Amino acid sequence: MLKSISSFLRSKTFGDFSRDSLLKMDPEIAHQASIAALKMGLVPSQQRVDSKLLATNICGLELKNPIGMAAGFDKNAQVPVALSKIGFGFCEIGTVTPHSQQGNEKPRLFRLPEKQAIINRMGFNNHGHDEVFKRLSEINSEAIIGVNIGANKDSGDFVKDYVLGVKKFAPISDYLTINISSPNTKGLRDLQGFEALKKLLFECLAERARAKIRVPIFLKIAPDLDEKEMDAIAKVIVDSDIDGLIISNTTIGRETVLGLEHSEELGGLSGKPLFNL
Template sequence: MIFSPLSPLLRHAGIAKLTSDTLLRMDPETAHRATIAALRLGLAPVQQEPDAPELRTSLCGLDLSNPVGMAAGFDKNAEVPKPLAQVGFGMVEIGTVTPRPQAGNEKPRLFRIGPAEGVVNRMGFNNEGHEAAFARLKGLRVPAALGVNIGANKDSADFVADYVQGVSRFADLADYLTVNISSPNTPGLRNLQADEALRRLLGEVLTARAKARTRVPVLLKIAPDLDEAGLDVIASVIAATDLDGLIVSNTTLSRDGVGGLENASETGGLSGRPLFDLSTRRLAQMRQRVGTLPIVGVGGIHSPQSAIAKIEAGADAIQLYSALVFGGFDLLDRIKRGLVAGIRARGGKSVADIRGTRTDDWAAGRGTI
């Protein structure tokens, strides 16, 4: 998925007078490349003040200055993890990267649903492959937790073998790895969420992890379109492993809340604000099933209130992406300030103090922002 929070960058740098409306009329992939270029040139606003102590978070043994991360999909090729960290993200996840380079699906493959603040994408793991990402990350010091999201090539004869290659390649560079089996845009990929396939996948991935010099945390990213029986299967499988955590969730094939709007009928996964309720309910339902296992909440966060709700539903940390299409990087600062205010208003001293306080409500579909 691709977007451009370019307008705030350009306003900060004073190098152009482009409005958000103008950027939203641009081809999304062109706008995205311009944003990457601006970040590479050092034109992004750098966070000047340290994060508030209330935002310090522990995730899978990693110490984060704040619990708000950049989700995978923005920096597919590990071009700008350091500038993203300097903007103020507590973690930055690059990828999805596959063993071999692939072009992804044919264009057009990204569509905005402006009135609903939603995005439909069918990118198809377009990326430059393991070696290009590895070369950029080798020796790089990123002032945030660095995640590498690994996937499988579309034409691979063995998806599991591709994930094993990803673990072997990046285990000694990343702070954590994400095994992404939840994209709807690679045919057959979501089948790896089924019982026997998932057992084989996690068995081989975690065996590969055990052979690395360092024990890198491994998280599994799942889809929001699983029913409760599917969640039961995943919970049962991971209970028998030493998987470190979950990321809930990827995009949805559902079009609830956007039916009839322009671009809503396009093939692909829906993200952004319309995904919030479904992804948060699935997060809460997984929290009920996995106890204290770390969970990163993703999907539809668009405001400080929605970020707080995601944590109250059971997330240890959260990630953003699609909302930045409409809110720019200014949204990151607003969310962090809102989290601090929310924690204090609830009598807490940290994110952990409010985590899971409304899990049952969200799991039952009674959650509200």
């Protein structure tokens, strides 16, 4: 009986049915349903071991394959082990902020199926450092676990929020991401400017130096920067001990989706149209 349930869960019929059902739901409900299904073990595990050819080393991180789950899917570290079991080589938790916050009002997630794109203005809805820390401390994942850190919307000191994130998660994550590129927290992207970025990286890297283990730290940037802004970032990072860049977060540009339903919703656009950018 168990064997036949397991093979049904693995079948194309079940896969197609799940996908069709999810696409009929409101997008945020579909996201929650996916997390619930992963939690309940309804999503079948990867059957074959990855080829050794897929093994990838980035900054000392040994990935079983180079495909990972980006930040925003498992914001609260509810399903990193399940994501690892279905085959992801890494899983980026977050964005996590020091305190839990609700995020923006719903609806805040929109599908643009004609372009295989999404617009979101979630606004860092997450359970906060303590709860996510507790969950991560209790798991043992085969995949690399990164924690993407951010600042609370009502924080009086964004830099301090990032430093707190480094302090909290450096001891229990494989890498950290400093996310200063979400378009949905007012003022956050200003941290990409020369002086602001210099101060932010200086303080975060000083905090990392205080931790027992040196975790790689990546900086996640926006795709909406002009040459001058990119030069400023380049100047700061070559003089810093940051390990790499994550390119990229969602775009505020809409040239690729003009005229489509939802294209004028505020927020960040991701998916296929982002790729060329």
